[in-house]
Amino acid sequence: MTVESTLAAALERRPPPLGGFTVTIVRLEVRRLLRNRRTLILALIMPVIFFLSFGLNTSYATDKVGHGNESAFVMISMALYGAVYATASGGAMVSIERMSGWSRQLRVTPLSPVAYIVIKMLTALVLGAGAVGAVYTVGLLTQKASMPAYLWVTTALCVWIGSLVFAALGLFFGYLLPSENILQIIGVTLILCSFLGGLFVPLKQFPSALQQLAPYTPLYGPLCVNLM
Numbered sequence: 001m002t003v004e005s006t007l008a009a010a011l012e013r014r015p016p017p018l019g020g021f022t023v024t025i026v027r028l029e030v031r032r033l034l035r036n037r038r039t040l041i042l043a044l045i046m047p048v049i050f051f052l053s054f055g056l057n058t059s060y061a062t063d064k065v066g067h068g069n070e071s072a073f074v075m076i077s078m079a080l081y082g083a084v085y086a087t088a089s090g091g092a093m094v095s096i097e098r099m100s101g102w103s104r105q106l107r108v109t110p111l112s113p114v115a116y117i118v119i120k121m122l123t124a125l126v127l128g129a130g131a132v133g134a135v136y137t138v139g140l141l142t143q144k145a146s147m148p149a150y151l152w153v154t155t156a157l158c159v160w161i162g163s164l165v166f167a168a169l170g171l172f173f174g175y176l177l178p179s180e181n182i183l184q185i186i187g188v189t190l191i192l193c194s195f196l197g198g199l200f201v202p203l204k205q206f207p208s209a210l211q212q213l214a215p216y217t218p219l220y221g222p223l224c225v226n227l228m
Contacts, residue, residue, distance in 0.1 A: 021115040029123040038183070039089045043131045047082030048138050051075055056144050068147030075139040076155050077199040080219065081190070082131030083163035088186050090124025091170025095182045098174075117171065124167035125160070132160050165218060166190075193219050 034040065055061065055074030063070045097103050106116065136156055139145040147155075169189075173182055194200055196210065197219030203211050214220050 021111075021118060025111075026119055026122050026126075029119055030126050033090055033093065033123055033127055036089075039086070039127070042187070043082050043086035043089065043127060044134045047078040047131060047135050050081075051078040051135055051138060052142075055139070056142060061144050062146070066147075067151060068145065071142075072139070072145040072147045072151075075135055075145045076159065079132045079135035079156070080159045080162070081194050081199050082135055083128040083159050084166040084193075084219065085187075085190055086127040086131045087124040087163040087167035088170035088173075088190060089183065090127050091120055091167040091172075092174040092182045092186055093123075094120060094171060094174035095177060099178070120171060121164070121167050124170065125164060128163045128167075129160055132156050193217055196220075 051074055055071045055078070061069065061071040065073045094103070133156075136152065140152075170186065173186060177185060196214055196217040198206075198214060199219060203214050206214070
């Protein structure tokens with residue numbers, strides 16, 4: 001094959017559909033993310049432990065909150081925390097890929113930048129769904145969380161979809177910060193947002209100034225919608 005024919009064949013190549021996006025790539029990304037033990041512990045196991053520690057307290061678990069009880073409130077709160085940590089961590093993986101050189105390798109492939117971002121967002125949402133499913137499954141098995149059947153589905157969907165915002169936040173941090181500090185900064189940011197949003201401590205126990213600040217925090221909205 002001559003040089004001219006090789007160049008002609010290269011010029012005739014068309015970019016793959018959807019910018020190179022395939023389900024196979026998403027599946028591989030999910031498997032790679034699941035190998036990160038730290039992320040799995042903080043996103044899947046810790047929220048379950050928090051629910052078992054605080055959501056089953058007999059002194060207040062059956063108190064009415066909205067259309068459910070306190071145990072259901074804690075379950076939703078911990079599922080939301082696990083989902084946002086999962087999605088934020090999934091998005092922040094771009095920082096590690098930049099350090100390892102994997103991002104440079106992807107530049108020689110037909111994968112477009114838009115498809116790459118979409119893959120990262122979907123990977124984060126898959127892990128977020130796992131976090132929500134883990135907490136809700138434990139809540140169902142313990143039989144302490146009480147709310148109408150339709151709210152089990154709608155609240156889970158609201159928590160899961162609402163966590164998509166934090167996948168974007170993880171991507172932002174991933175492109176902005178070095179990989180050595182990315183997970184620590186995300187962890188501190190989410191803990192601060194969780195406290196201010198009322199996930200860990202009821203807002204009525206906060207000083208009035210913090211109660212007025214809470215509606216402007218990112219986790220306040222999804223939590224309040226689920227309690228209505």
